[in-house]
Amino acid sequence: MKQTFRYILFVLVASLWATLCFILPEFLEDPVNGFRGVLTIGLYVAILGGVQFLLLYVFLLNKYVAAVVLPIYSLLGAATAFYRYAYHATITPLMVDVMFHTTKGSVASVMSWQLFVFVGLNLLVAVLFVLYRWKRLTLNAQWIHLLVSVAAFLLYYSFNSYLQKRINQSYPMNVVVSMKEYLSMNREAVQRTDVKIDEVSAVDDLDIVVVLGESARADHVSLNGYPVNTCPRLGERHNLYSLPDIYSQYANTLSSVPHLLTMADSINPSLSASTRSFISVFSDLGYATSWISNQDYGHTYTDFIHEADTAIFPNADKSVYVYHPWYDEDLLPPVDSLMANTDKRKNLYVLHTIGSHWYYNYHVTPSLQQFTPMTDSRIVTQNTEQQMLNSYDNTILYLDYFLDTLISRFEDRTAVVIYLSDHGESLGENGKWLHAGDGEAMHRPAALVWYSDSYAALFPEKAEALKQNSRKRYRTDYLFYSVLSAAGIYADGNNPQVDIFSHR
Ligand SMILES: [Zn+2]
Numbered sequence: 001m002k003q004t005f006r007y008i009l010f011v012l013v014a015s016l017w018a019t020l021c022f023i024l025p026e027f028l029e030d031p032v033n034g035f036r037g038v039l040t041i042g043l044y045v046a047i048l049g050g051v052q053f054l055l056l057y058v059f060l061l062n063k064y065v066a067a068v069v070l071p072i073y074s075l076l077g078a079a080t081a082f083y084r085y086a087y088h089a090t091i092t093p094l095m096v097d098v099m100f101h102t103t104k105g106s107v108a109s110v111m112s113w114q115l116f117v118f119v120g121l122n123l124l125v126a127v128l129f130v131l132y133r134w135k136r137l138t139l140n141a142q143w144i145h146l147l148v149s150v151a152a153f154l155l156y157y158s159f160n161s162y163l164q165k166r167i168n169q170s171y172p173m174n175v176v177v178s179m180k181e182y183l184s185m186n187r188e189a190v191q192r193t194d195v196k197i198d199e200v201s202a203v204d205d206l207d208i209v210v211v212l213g214e215s216a217r218a219d220h221v222s223l224n225g226y227p228v229n230t231c232p233r234l235g236e237r238h239n240l241y242s243l244p245d246i247y248s249q250y251a252n253t254l255s256s257v258p259h260l261l262t263m264a265d266s267i268n269p270s271l272s273a274s275t276r277s278f279i280s281v282f283s284d285l286g287y288a289t290s291w292i293s294n295q296d297y298g299h300t301y302t303d304f305i306h307e308a309d310t311a312i313f314p315n316a317d318k319s320v321y322v323y324h325p326w327y328d329e330d331l332l333p334p335v336d337s338l339m340a341n342t343d344k345r346k347n348l349y350v351l352h353t354i355g356s357h358w359y360y361n362y363h364v365t366p367s368l369q370q371f372t373p374m375t376d377s378r379i380v381t382q383n384t385e386q387q388m389l390n391s392y393d394n395t396i397l398y399l400d401y402f403l404d405t406l407i408s409r410f411e412d413r414t415a416v417v418i419y420l421s422d423h424g425e426s427l428g429e430n431g432k433w434l435h436a437g438d439g440e441a442m443h444r445p446a447a448l449v450w451y452s453d454s455y456a457a458l459f460p461e462k463a464e465a466l467k468q469n470s471r472k473r474y475r476t477d478y479l480f481y482s483v484l485s486a487a488g489i490y491a492d493g494n495n496p497q498v499d500i501f502s503h504r
Helices: 002-027 034-059 063-087 093-101 113-136 142-158 161-168 173-185 253-261 269-273 278-284 302-307 328-341 385-408 453-458 460-469 478-486
Strands: 197-200 206-213 240-242 288-293 310-312 346-352 415-421 447-451 489-491
Touching: 002 034, 002 063, 002 113, 034 063, 034 142, 034 161, 063 113, 063 173, 093 173, 142 161, 161 173, 206 385, 206 478, 253 269, 253 302, 253 478, 278 288, 278 302, 278 346, 278 478, 278 489, 288 302, 288 328, 310 328, 328 346, 328 385, 385 415, 385 447, 415 478, 447 460, 453 460, 478 489
Parallel strands: 206 346, 206 415, 288 310, 288 346
Antiparallel strands: 197 489, 240 447, 415 447
16 A cells, blocks of 8 residues: 555656646646636646656656657657747658658747757656666556556546547647558548549639638628728729638538538539549649648648648647647748749649637738737637637738739739638637537628739620629538639539539
C-alpha cells in the first residue's frame, strides 16, 4: 500500500511537470476575460493534465519502459510546446507531411538556442525522474497497476466526445492523431467513378476561380440587404452577383466540402463518397488545376485535393485550436506565383479559406476590424451579443476585401470567380453560437459570383442567365454543375435546373 501511495505521488509530480511544460504553453495567449476566463482555461489545463497523469502512470510502471519512453515523451513534448508558444505552430497532419516532404506548406523551421535550452532542460528533468524511478521506487504487482491504469485512461478518454476532441488537439494525443491522419491521407485514394463529360465548348483562354468560404452567412452580406455595410468594395463592382437564397444541407466543413465539389445532391448525397470532383474534369480537359488552402487536409476531401496538379498550404502549421491570427490574404501570393508561372491558358484555382471561422478577430487584419466593440474572450459566453456580431461582421468585411483583391487579379483576363461558403453560422439564434450542433442559420451560406468583361463577351448568354438566376433559390448542389458550366463544360447529363449559368 505504501509502495502504491509513493508511486502515485511520484506520477503526480511528473504529470505536474508535464502539464506545466507541455500543456500550459498552448493556452498562454488565449484571449480570455477576468477571473472566470482564467478559471475556465485552468479547467481545460487540469483536464489535459489528467491525460498526462494517466499516461505517465502507465509509462513509468516498468523502469525499463520508463527509461526509454520518458526521455522521448519529454523531447517531443518540449519541442511541440516550444513551437506552439514561440511560433504559434501546432502539430497537424500537414505538419507531419511537411516534416517528411517539406514541399506543401510553410512552417516555422527556425532552430534557436532557446529551443535547445528548453528541450535540454526538460530532457534533464526526464533523466532525473527515470533515475528516481530506478533507485528509489519499487512496485510489485505491476500488471494489476497496468490493467487498472489503462482502463482508467480509456474511460477518461472516451467519457465525453467534446472533451475527446479537445484532448486530441493536445500533447501527446495530437502527435498520435496527426500521424494517423497523415497515414490515412497518404493511403491509396478510394476508387472513384469518373465524371462523364457530354459536351465541351471550345475555349482558348479561361480562368475559373472557385472560393470555398467558411461559416459566412448570406444575411450578413450587405448586398443581400443587411443594414450594416459589410461589402463596401464588392458593392462597387459590376458583373458581381450575390445569391442570397442558398440552402446548405450540411452545417460543418467535413460534410459540406465533399458535397460542394462533387455531383452529390439531396437525392444522392452518397455520391460525394464514390465519384470524382469537378477538379478531375478540369484536369482531364487540360486545365492547370490547383488547391490553395488556409485549412487543413480534411479526411473527407483529401481525395479531391489529390485530383489537383498542385496543392499549397500557406499556413500548414495552424489549426482552429491555435488562438493566433492568420489571414486569407496569405492565399494570394501562391495565386500570384501560379498565375506568373503557368504555361497553360486555362486554369482552375480552388481556394479553401478560413473565412469567418471562430475566433473571428484572428482572421481579420487589424485595419479591417472596423465594427467595435469586438469580442475579447475566446469563451463565447464571456462576450456580449453585440461584441459577437461586430466581430462576425468584421469577418464579412474582410471577405469583401479578400474577394475584391482576388478579383482585381483577374479583371483583365477571361475569368469567373465563384464563391460559396461551406455553411452558415449561428449568431445567438435560440441561444446557439458558432456552428457546433445544428440550427437554421447554419444552413444559409453566403454565395457570390463575379465575371470579367471579356468573359461576358465570350459567353454573353451565361452572363445574362446569371443575372436572371441570381435571386432564385438553390441548394448548394448548384456548385458542381455551375462551375463546369461556367467553363462551357456539360457533364453527367448536365442538370440545367441547378446550373446558374443556364436559361432553362
Ligand atoms: Zn466550415
